[in-house]
Each structure stands twice: as structure tokens, then as C-alpha cells.
Amino acid sequence: MDNVLQMVWLIPLLPLIGFLINGLGRNSLSKRMSGIIGSGVILFSFLLSLYVFFNVKGGNSHLAHYFNLIDINSFTIGFDFQIDPLSSLFLLIITGVGFLIHLYSTAYMHAEDGKDYAKYFAYLNLFVFSMLLLVMGGNYVILFIGWEGVGLCSYLLIGYWFKNVNYTNAAKKAFVMNRIGDLGFLLAVFWLLNKLGTTNFTDVFANLSKLSTTDITGITLLLFVGATGKSAQIPLFTWLPDAMAGPTPVSALIHAATMVTAGIYMIARSNVLYNLAPLTQEIIMWIGLATALLAATIALKQNDIKKVLAYSTVSQLGFMFLALGTGNYIAAVFHVMTHAFFKALLFLGSGSVIHGMHHEQDINNMGGLKSKMKITYITFFIGCLAIAGIPPLSGFFSKDSILIGAYEHNKIVYAIALFTACLTAFYMFRLLFITFNGKFRGTQKQWNHVHESPAAMTVPLIILAVLSAIAGFVNIPALFGGTESLTHFLSPVIQQTHQTTLSHATEYMLMGGAVVLISAVISWAYFKFKNYEPKEETSSFGKTLENKWYVDEFYNSILVKPLQAIAAFFNTIVEKKGIDGMVNGVGKVVNYGSRQIRLLQSGQIGHYVLLMVLGILVLLIIQLFF
Amino acid sequence: MEIRWYIGLAVALFSIGVMGVLTRRNAIIVFMCIELMLNAVNLLLVAFSKMHALSPVGLTNPSVVSNAQIFVFFIMVVAAAEVAVGLAIIVMMYRNTHVVDINFLNRLKN
Numbered sequence: 001m002d003n004v005l006q007m008v009w010l011i012p013l014l015p016l017i018g019f020l021i022n023g024l025g026r027n028s029l030s031k032r033m034s035g036i037i038g039s040g041v042i043l044f045s046f047l048l049s050l051y052v053f054f055n056v057k058g059g060n061s062h063l064a065h066y067f068n069l070i071d072i073n074s075f076t077i078g079f080d081f082q083i084d085p086l087s088s089l090f091l092l093i094i095t096g097v098g099f100l101i102h103l104y105s106t107a108y109m110h111a112e113d114g115k116d117y118a119k120y121f122a123y124l125n126l127f128v129f130s131m132l133l134l135v136m137g138g139n140y141v142i143l144f145i146g147w148e149g150v151g152l153c154s155y156l157l158i159g160y161w162f163k164n165v166n167y168t169n170a171a172k173k174a175f176v177m178n179r180i181g182d183l184g185f186l187l188a189v190f191w192l193l194n195k196l197g198t199t200n201f202t203d204v205f206a207n208l209s210k211l212s213t214t215d216i217t218g219i220t221l222l223l224f225v226g227a228t229g230k231s232a233q234i235p236l237f238t239w240l241p242d243a244m245a246g247p248t249p250v251s252a253l254i255h256a257a258t259m260v261t262a263g264i265y266m267i268a269r270s271n272v273l274y275n276l277a278p279l280t281q282e283i284i285m286w287i288g289l290a291t292a293l294l295a296a297t298i299a300l301k302q303n304d305i306k307k308v309l310a311y312s313t314v315s316q317l318g319f320m321f322l323a324l325g326t327g328n329y330i331a332a333v334f335h336v337m338t339h340a341f342f343k344a345l346l347f348l349g350s351g352s353v354i355h356g357m358h359h360e361q362d363i364n365n366m367g368g369l370k371s372k373m374k375i376t377y378i379t380f381f382i383g384c385l386a387i388a389g390i391p392p393l394s395g396f397f398s399k400d401s402i403l404i405g406a407y408e409h410n411k412i413v414y415a416i417a418l419f420t421a422c423l424t425a426f427y428m429f430r431l432l433f434i435t436f437n438g439k440f441r442g443t444q445k446q447w448n449h450v451h452e453s454p455a456a457m458t459v460p461l462i463i464l465a466v467l468s469a470i471a472g473f474v475n476i477p478a479l480f481g482g483t484e485s486l487t488h489f490l491s492p493v494i495q496q497t498h499q500t501t502l503s504h505a506t507e508y509m510l511m512g513g514a515v516v517l518i519s520a521v522i523s524w525a526y527f528k529f530k531n532y533e534p535k536e537e538t539s540s541f542g543k544t545l546e547n548k549w550y551v552d553e554f555y556n557s558i559l560v561k562p563l564q565a566i567a568a569f570f571n572t573i574v575e576k577k578g579i580d581g582m583v584n585g586v587g588k589v590v591n592y593g594s595r596q597i598r599l600l601q602s603g604q605i606g607h608y609v610l611l612m613v614l615g616i617l618v619l620l621i622i623q624l625f626f
Numbered sequence: 627m628e629i630r631w632y633i634g635l636a637v638a639l640f641s642i643g644v645m646g647v648l649t650r651r652n653a654i655i656v657f658m659c660i661e662l663m664l665n666a667v668n669l670l671l672v673a674f675s676k677m678h679a680l681s682p683v684g685l686t687n688p689s690v691v692s693n694a695q696i697f698v699f700f701i702m703v704v705a706a707a708e709v710a711v712g713l714a715i716i717v718m719m720y721r722n723t724h725v726v727d728i729n730f731l732n733r734l735k736n
Binding site: 604605606609610613 | 644648731
């Protein structure tokens, strides 16, 4: 066991080294070198993660303490890594999918200058490093360091093409939204430190009896606020669709392997805490459900290939939170895993389309691409089937376990979730058919340019397609004679409150019903969109969806505009008139006064003498009478 | 004679000196007025010294009595030195400007 601890620190260190080499040597490294270094370090981390995974497979759990980060009188916070089934699973997802994305990036970003190319890989490596720190951290503080790190890296990468003002604005939006959530997280950590004097996961979960119900509810709610920021839930979800401003592989990295899964991980990690806070769980469930539904409806009407995927991510994250809220943590983690595969696949597939179309993202200008981009089409199709939940692809198993959990919790929740799942199938296949079927709607010149992407891009697509197809088999429910390996694997760290009590007949019925419904929706989408012609949106509801329920406008009018008005008030009144006025006023008084007093210095000796005499007289009078 | 006559004379002399300094423009007259003030003070010092010598304190400590009179000599010496310097300045001023009007000497203004 000790040799595991001897090498786990290498897993996050390698990407950090990659970041340093690429970042510092960006002026001298060739593109080839920076690509090899950037991807290579992640590959090594992945191999190490595999080793760790097989080590903890039997249920081992390790705690590595390296040094004390903060050591003061009342508490000590160590630089600890916790290696257990949950973190090792996330390590695999992050480094595995992360590596494929790095590999893909080497081809996708090839048009960049050598310097920017190295910078890109440096950021990417730093991103993976932060995320690894986040999932390996043995206490909330280390988790928070990684948490902040991914926030920073998302800012850097979303604003990678920083010469475009819209992109930098999107980056700022992502950063600010994340900061709002981070505040909640930080407060929760302070609360824990105040009450328990420790932030170590093991110590916190062992001493929960010392906390009152109010404490637990408060802490879990604040942690959840952090999770809404990072994992793009209502009300802090608007940054994620805007994060599409970054290069497509970055979107894939943010949406699939890193960043947005942080909130899920954190809550799954704190499952013991959340089990004691039914109120918080209820809130999480409803917010997850609302987010899933809202984002799915928005995705129905988006015409930017990446925007559709972005809203679908928000919607899928909503499903995960729904699972967390019903105490079905393993289903949430399972969905994180399958989602990482098919969402990375879909994003990289859309990147391949964008690459082939020379940076065209509007699906109205696409169509009929399947004849020219066979591999992309087939893999994208598999991704769509997986996300829609068609058996036996991975999305079916993970989404089904979420839905079953919802059904047992509350029938209405189940109905809404099922409806949302149908919407998911609809918008994904709408996207697929509009992009790849029908006839091409762009210019002839564009059509001549369309080409299949190079091997560095298609190989990751194929690998991810295979994974999306088969990943569901790691947790086949007992219903199909499976062993639920993932559930057993995670059970040492996760106290699942959700236990299936349904009869097999009911389960079959639910699953069958869901599959039939989703298939019906897909065929409907096929007939509706196989020969799609873009047309102006006329219905007011359609317009509302196209404009994302006007959420951005709503936030603008209730938050941004008033804040700007207050800022303007402080700028013109308090700052310019008040503070500047005071400072300048002192200067003006001195200036004016001295100009007046200067007149006394007339140069006439008589005046000086007169003043002297008067002065002496005054002194004399003071001397005599006071 | 009573001391108040001396005081009155000294005050009169001093006031004449002050008024002269304040009102006259001829440097030499101003200079003379300054001398007048100095000598008014000298007169006062000598008068008080004499009065002091006849007081009970002065009678018991004769050595203290002469202090004021010695002081007068000092003032005279200083005044003489001042005259030497001052007159030299006035001569130089006359050489440069051909006037001895002190209001003419406002070149430092502005």
C-alpha cells in the first residue's frame, strides 16, 4: 500500500510540470514539442491513475499527509491527499478523457502560432492539475484550492482568444459567477472550522454528532451554493453556455472531464453530511430538476452547434443534482462518468464539424455533412444515442438509475424528469439531423472545403464513441442480471440512502416506457428535421426559448444594471465630488490662501517695519494683559 | 528727579524713532531714527540703574547695580559696529542707484 502513497503525488505534479515547461518555454518550444509534452504528462498521469485504481479496487483507502499547510494554535490544515474509490474514479475520468482532449487539441489548434499553442497547452495542463488537486484533496481546503484553480483556468481558457471583446466578457462572466458560488463554499468551510476545528473529510464525517441540525443544514446549503456556481445550476448557470467562447476542446474539457463535475464530486464526497440534511436534499433535487427542464427547453431552439451542447450539459448536470437530491449518489457519479464520455465525444465531434467547416458554428448553414465526414457522423450518432438513453448505450443505464431513484422519491419529479429526458432526445437528434442530414445549406465554396478531420482528432472520437457505448456495463442493475460493480466499488465511501424497493415488474415497465417514449421522440425528430429548412421563429414561445427565457436579460436588469447605476453614482458623486472634491479642496484653499498672504510680501521695507512694530505691540499687549 | 521723567523722555525718543523709521523714506534718516531708538533704550537702562542703586536691594548688593550701565556700553559698541556696516551699505546703495530712497529698493518684489 505504501508504494501507492509514494507515487500518488506524481499524478497532479506531472501536469504541473507540463504547465511550467510549456508556460516558461513557450517562446522556444516547437509546436510538436509542446503538444507532446502537454499530452504526454497527462498520459503518464492517466497510467498512474490506472495503477491507483487497481490498487484501491478492493476497497482500500489511503490518506497521504505531506506537510502542514496551515498550522496555528486552534487548528491544523494539512496538505493531504485522499485516495479512495471515489477519487480514483474521478482521477481516471479526468486524466483519461483529459488525455484524449489533449490529443485532439494537438490537431484542432494547429493553426495557432507556436507561442499561443504552447500557452494553450500550458493552460490545459494547469486546468487538469487543478482538477486533480480538487478530487485528490483530503480536506475541504485542498479541495478549495483546486476549486479556485479550475475557476482561474476556465477564465484563462474561455478568454483564450482574448482579442475578441465578447470572448473576454464571457470569460469574466464565468469567473464572476464562479466567485459568487465560491463565497458560499468558503463560508461553509469557515463554518466547519469554527464548529469542528477541522476540515479533513474523515474527521468531519466522524464528528457530525457535534453539529446541530441548523449547522448541518447551513453548511450543506452553503456548499450547495458553491456547487451551483461550479456546476452551472440555477441561478448561476448562465456562464456555462457563454463559456463556448473558448476553443472547442476547452469546452469539452470544461463540460465533460473537469470543472462542472466538481460540484457533483464535492456533494458526493460530502454524502454523509448531506444525508443528515433532508431540507437541503429536497432543495438540491428541485433545483436540479428545474435546471434540467429549463436548459432542455432552451436547447430546443438554439442554432449554434456548441450552444445546444452547452445547454444539454446544463440539463444533464441538473439530472445529476436530481440524483444527489434523492440520495442516489452513486447514480450521480455514474452519470458523471458516462456523461464525461458522451459529452466529450459530442463536443469533440462538434469541434470536428467546426474544423471541417472552417469555423462555421451555425447549424442553419450546415446539413448533409454525413457524406463528407463519415467518422464524425457515426461517432456523433453514437453520442446522441448515448445521451438520449437508448439501451444498451451508457446513457441508458446511468439516466435510468436516476429516473428510478426519482420515481421512488416522488412521482411528479419522475414525470418531469422523464419529460426532460424526452426533450434531451429531441434536441440532440434535431441537432444531429440538421447538421448531418438533408442537403447542404452553406455556400458552394464552403461545401468544397468540407473535409474529414485528421487522425489525431478522429481517433479520440472513436475511442470515446466506444467508451460511450460500453461504459454503462460497469453498473448493470440487478434487474438485467448485472452485478452493479460500480455500486460495490463506491460503497465504502458513499452511504447511499436510496435503496431500490421496486418490484422488477415496475422497473421493467418504467424502463420500457421510457425507452419507447424516447424512441418515439427520436423518430418524430427525424421526420421533422431530416429535410430541415431554416425559417424565422414566429411563435412567441419559440422566441422566448430562442432567447433563453430572457434569463440573461433578467439578470442584467435586476443585478447588472442596478450595480452599474450604483457604481456610476459612487463614481460621479462620491468619488469625483466627494473624495476628489475634498482632496482638491484642500489644495485649492492652500493655493488661494497663499496667493492672498503673498501680497503682504510687498518688497516695501516700510511695510515690513510696520508689521514688525505691530507685532511687537501685539506681543506687548499679550504680555501685559493676559 | 523722579524716574517717570526719564521714562517719559525715553518713550518719547523711542516713539519718535519708530515713527521716523515708519514714515521717512530717506535711508540715512531711517538709520538715524534707529540710533534714536537705541539711545532711548540706553537712557532708560541708565535711569533704572541709578534708581536701582538707591533701593534697599541695590544698597546691599552694590556689585549688581553696575550691570545695566555695562550693558549700555555693550549696546553702544554694537550700535557703532552697526553704523559702520549700515553706512557702508547706504554708500554702496548710493553708488549703485544714485538714490538713498528705501522704497526704491523693492527690486526683490515678484
